Amino acid sequence: MNDVTRGDNRPDLSAFWMPFTANRQFKATPRLLASASGMYYRDIDGAQVMDGTSGLWCVNAGHGRQEIADAVARQLMTLDYAPNFQMGHPIAFEFAGELAKVAPQGMDRIFFTGSGSESVDTALKIALAYHRARGDSARTRLIGREKGYHGVGFGGISVGGLVNNRRAFVTLPGVDHLPHTLDQTRNAFSRGLPAHGAELADDLERLVGLHGAETIAAVIVEPVAGSAGVLPPPVGYLERLRAICDRHGILLIFDEVITGFGRLGTPFAAHYFGVNPDIMTTAKGLTNASVPMGAVFVKRGVYDAFMQGPENAMELFHGYTYSGHPAACAAGLATLDIYQREGLLTRVASLAKTWEDAVHGLRGKPHVIDIRNLGLMAAVELEPRADAPGARGYEVLNRALAAGLMVRTTGDTIALSPPLIISEAEIGRLFEMLGGVLDAVA
Ligand code: PXG
Ligand code: PLP
Numbered sequence: 001m002n003d004v005t006r007g008d009n010r011p012d013l014s015a016f017w018m019p020f021t022a023n024r025q026f027k028a029t030p031r032l033l034a035s036a037s038g039m040y041y042r043d044i045d046g047a048q049v050m051d052g053t054s055g056l057w058c059v060n061a062g063h064g065r066q067e068i069a070d071a072v073a074r075q076l077m078t079l080d081y082a083p084n085f086q087m088g089h090p091i092a093f094e095f096a097g098e099l100a101k102v103a104p105q106g107m108d109r110i111f112f113t114g115s116g117s118e119s120v121d122t123a124l125k126i127a128l129a130y131h132r133a134r135g136d137s138a139r140t141r142l143i144g145r146e147k148g149y150h151g152v153g154f155g156g157i158s159v160g161g162l163v164n165n166r167r168a169f170v171t172l173p174g175v176d177h178l179p180h181t182l183d184q185t186r187n188a189f190s191r192g193l194p195a196h197g198a199e200l201a202d203d204l205e206r207l208v209g210l211h212g213a214e215t216i217a218a219v220i221v222e223p224v225a226g227s228a229g230v231l232p233p234p235v236g237y238l239e240r241l242r243a244i245c246d247r248h249g250i251l252l253i254f255d256e257v258i259t260g261f262g263r264l265g266t267p268f269a270a271h272y273f274g275v276n277p278d279i280m281t282t283a284k285g286l287t288n289a290s291v292p293m294g295a296v297f298v299k300r301g302v303y304d305a306f307m308q309g310p311e312n313a314m315e316l317f318h319g320y321t322y323s324g325h326p327a328a329c330a331a332g333l334a335t336l337d338i339y340q341r342e343g344l345l346t347r348v349a350s351l352a353k354t355w356e357d358a359v360h361g362l363r364g365k366p367h368v369i370d371i372r373n374l375g376l377m378a379a380v381e382l383e384p385r386a387d388a389p390g391a392r393g394y395e396v397l398n399r400a401l402a403a404g405l406m407v408r409t410t411g412d413t414i415a416l417s418p419p420l421i422i423s424e425a426e427i428g429r430l431f432e433m434l435g436g437v438l439d440a441v442a
Helices: 023-028 066-078 090-102 116-133 154-159 198-211 237-248 269-273 300-306 326-341 344-360 391-403 424-440
Strands: 033-037 040-043 048-051 109-113 141-145 175-178 216-221 251-255 279-282 294-298 368-374 377-382 408-410 413-416
Touching: 048 424, 066 326, 090 109, 090 294, 090 326, 109 116, 109 300, 116 141, 116 154, 116 216, 116 251, 116 279, 116 294, 116 300, 141 154, 141 198, 154 175, 175 198, 198 216, 198 237, 216 237, 237 251, 294 300, 326 344, 344 368, 344 377, 344 424, 377 391, 377 424, 391 408, 391 413, 391 424, 413 424
Parallel strands: 141 175, 141 216, 216 251, 251 279
Antiparallel strands: 033 040, 040 048, 109 294, 279 294, 368 377, 377 413, 408 413
């Protein structure tokens, strides 16, 4: 299907400094996608490529949704932009109201941002300002987790735990990290939640002992770590973290930028685990990635703590030019409508078993040392080549593309997170393609 002859349809690649990309390698051997519909892209030569990753974990309802495009076009010609600083426009209030209806219980106050990174920095700032508003201003310490990814703002890389995203930069002082939960000795090839490791949450008690609870503002974790290669939490881990936070008055932030909007078969991971955070960050699936946008969901009590001073005083000195952008709100409302009409916020619950069986069917393929999955997320970890970590993963990326499948690789881990509209037959086809690729990779 993919031996289409290379046309002369390549743009000049020199000006665009590409994000998170080996620019020189890419520009020497580019991979260019030209269009997309439903579960599939077409590359610039017309070859079809199945989207095994929802873009970057974000196109949850599939590509090219007409209703979203129409809603955005209508909104741009009605009210393209208006400020939300000391002014307002109806659609932002309407969208927040609709989001509040699908939010975890009581998390019905919503701050809009432009991306996941902005959502994370917003959430961290809200946590700090919350304690200060309550007269608890010694609570300035933030706690993240090793292998966590919380975007690329200075706050996000500080609480994040991926060394490559941190080492060239400076990070915030007063930040600590919990240990990550990846334990291949005990948990390799777990189906769903790994059995071992709930006790790793107790490290928070150690940090409380070290610094004093009265200095800790918040803990931020991804309910299921995504970027690090799909790390579902050990059974009981999030419950334990919640209990320790409650005991010590520490805010718990769930970063649901990937897990939000149906990825696990519930609207949010908070629903899936039955654990409510105090603050929740989202982006990506919020607008089906059609227009950039993020949203921070806040528990009513946290919001109310800010609504105490004189009524003419701004409660939070924070916001973005594009907070609640009308076109993004229109995209978000249309997206939510699709999610609800097509049952996408819960559809994965009925697909997860098929997905799990299919991905674990790759056990025994060459070089596979671990497989992890939850909801419609999965990772297949390959043994790195001696002296060339990442080379095998990169070869999988290219071979999969040639076979008609887009996967995401970080190092030698292959991550999969297709649109929530995927059919059972397409799940079969996806793993057939990936299985063939793994058989061929040296
Ligand atoms: N938090 C989490 C949990 C994320 O996964 C962000 C924050 C930042 O969002 P923005 O919109 O600022 O990128 C993310 C983003 C990958 C990959 O393949 C993951 C993300 C982004 C790009 C690539 O692992 N996650
Ligand atoms: N830099 C300058 C000079 C600005 O005037 C502004 C916003 O007014 C910003 C940065 C922040 O931009 P944004 O609100 O889009 O995050």
